[in-house]
Amino acid sequence: MSYAGPENLSxxxxxxxxMYxxxxxxxxxxxxxxxxxxxxxxxxxQQLKRDLVNEANLFTMMINKGNSAELYKTITQRRKNNTTFSYLVKPIKPVIDEVATYPATAFIFSRGKTTQLSQVVKLPRGMELVIKINPQFMQAYRQTVIPMLLSGIAVPVIIMLAGASLFAIVILKKLARVNQGMNRVILGEKGVKLxxxxxxxxxxxxxIHLNFLIEQVEKKEESLKALSVGMAHDLRTPIARMKLRLERLxxxxxxxxxxxxxxxxxxxEVLLSMFNGMLEIANLNSGKQHIDKEWVDLSxxxxxxxxxxLPISDEKQQQLIFREDQPYRLQGEPSLLFRAVYNLVENAIKYTPDHGIINVIVDHFGIVVTDNGMGVSDEDKGRIREPMFRADRSRTHQGFGLGLSLVxxxxxxxxxxxxxxxxxxxxxxxxxLPLASELVSTVGD
Structure with a gap:
């Protein structure tokens, strides 16, 4: 499982x-x-406005000096070299019913699709010079500023998103290691250290705290198991004596x-069987019980x-069917394997209603036992193999919940x-069960 996948980040x-x-x-x-x-x-x-006023004042000063030739020469040079302003010389339009006389320099705003700032300078011989801000210059300014604005917003946001994702991934990675370790503990693995x-x-x-908690839980579990096994071992002897005395009576x-x-x-007899089963399971799990392995045909x-x-299934009118999909032989203890398969099949017969079907199948992977009975809930599937656990809450069937633990x-x-x-x-x-290649390596060891 990826700890930084989209579903985990979301x-x-x-x-x-x-993100907020x-x-x-x-x-x-x-x-x-x-x-x-x-x-x-x-x-x-505002700076352009000042430059525009200064430009108009320059031409006004030249007009006041009376140097017309120099004036028009300067206008021509400005048109070629100055890209900020545009210069237009045109006749003065007469103004009807003009009451007030305006000075030589005045602000005139021409309204069209865009408002442009301009200055008008009166020239000799009924002409006037209109100085305006060049529209291409303003457009170039906007084309320069807008990308800077967008990049100034987008780049920091992208960097912050990348940093947030990296930070979240680092945190999720650390949490994933903890969760994976705790999952191993939940699945029953011993000696887990985060x-x-x-x-x-x-x-x-x-x-560190979780490691200490896991260690304490394992110690408590081992202590409880040792107590249970010790009680079973100690109680088995007096129960056996009582059984013998009752038999003599x-x-x-x-x-x-x-x-x-x-x-x-x-x-x-039932209590003695239960204690014997508990001791046998404990010995198998601890490795104290020696197993003499030989080649066993699972079929x-x-x-x-x-x-x-078969007689028990016939009493309930069930179909108990054996099928061999593929022969399977392994190194094992025949009696233990028999008891394991016996417990599985007996469990299937017990919890399958009358006229049900139980299949016992040997294939390339081992053994499969299926039934069409009441089944087991997902919550109980992980617990039915625990000692003394019973999935049937009503306790309608006799037993101590040790059969699947032994299996x-x-x-x-x-x-x-x-x-x-x-x-x-x-x-x-x-x-x-181990595949053929695993069996060869196990035997070689």
Missing amino acids: RSTIFKVL FITCVAFIFILFINQVVVSSETFYH PVSSNDDEFDVLT LTQPTAPYTDELEACHDDL QVCRDVVEFL EAVVIRHNGELVFSDNNPGLRSRLY
């Missing part, structure tokens, strides 16, 4: 907060840039207490199980895996 609270912050900063920044541009454009227009960096930051402090005339004594004997093991349980212990000792999935309807139990 769900990240850190990334969302950063960047949006606010970008909005404030846009307002600031806009104010700067407006102020600079106003200042630039990596601690040398930065000694808040994530390292969190990791039952060989003698015990009327009218025969039924009660037999019931006590049966209950002790033959499954045939024996089906043949042994998993046997499969793990054979380097395999027990997996449950839906059969729609019913449950699908899969025993993944």
Whole structure:
């Protein structure tokens, strides 16, 4: 799973907060840039206005000196060299009913598609000089300022977005390492240690605390298991003695207490079986129980199980079917493998209604047991292999919840895996066992 994928970033609270912050900063920044541009454009227009007045004053001074030839020569040179202003010489239009006489220099605003600032200078012989700001010059100014404005806004926003994404990715990466480690703990892996960096930051402090918590939980779990196994071991002996005494009593005339004594004997038998099962599972998981491995034909093991349980399935009018898709042989302990398959098939028969169908299949990966019974919820699939756990809340079926725990212990000792999935309807139990290539390497070791 990628820790920085789009779906993770979109769900990240850190990334969302950063996006809100960047949006606010970008909005404030846009307002600031806009104010700067407006102020600079106003200042630039005022500067042009002063330049325009100075230009008109220059020509007024030349007119006052009476040097007409120099005046027109200067106008011609200005037209060639000065790109800021445009110069137009034209006759003065007569003004009807003119009351006031305006001075030589005046501001005239011509209104068209755009308002242009201009100055009019009266020339000799009924002519006038109109000085205007060159429209191409103003257009060039806008073409220069607008890209600067856009880049001044876009570049910082892009940099902030990239920085926010990088920051969120770094945080998500650290959190992903913690989550992956905790997932390993949830799946039952032992001895998990979350990596601690040398930065000694808040994530390292969190990791240290989680490592301590994991260590304490494992210690408590081991202590509880040791207590359970010790109790089972200690109680098995007195229960066995009580069972033997009841058996001796039952060989003698015990009327009218025969039924009660037999019931006590049966209950002790059940308790003794439960304690024996708990001890066997504990020994298998701890590796204390020695296993003599030999070549085992899984198809033959499954045939024996089906043949042994066929009378029980016939009582419920069920179809118990064996199928071999591919022969499978492995190094294992025949009796343990038989008990594992037996528990799976018996469990399927128990929780499948009358007239149901149970399939036992041997293929390239191991063994599959399917049924069309009541099935198991997704919540219980990860727990039904736990000792003493019962998925049927009503406890309508007899048992202690040790059968599937024994199956998993046997499969793990054979380097395999027990997996449950839906059969729609019913449950699908899969025993993944080592492939042929893995078997060869295991035997070689």
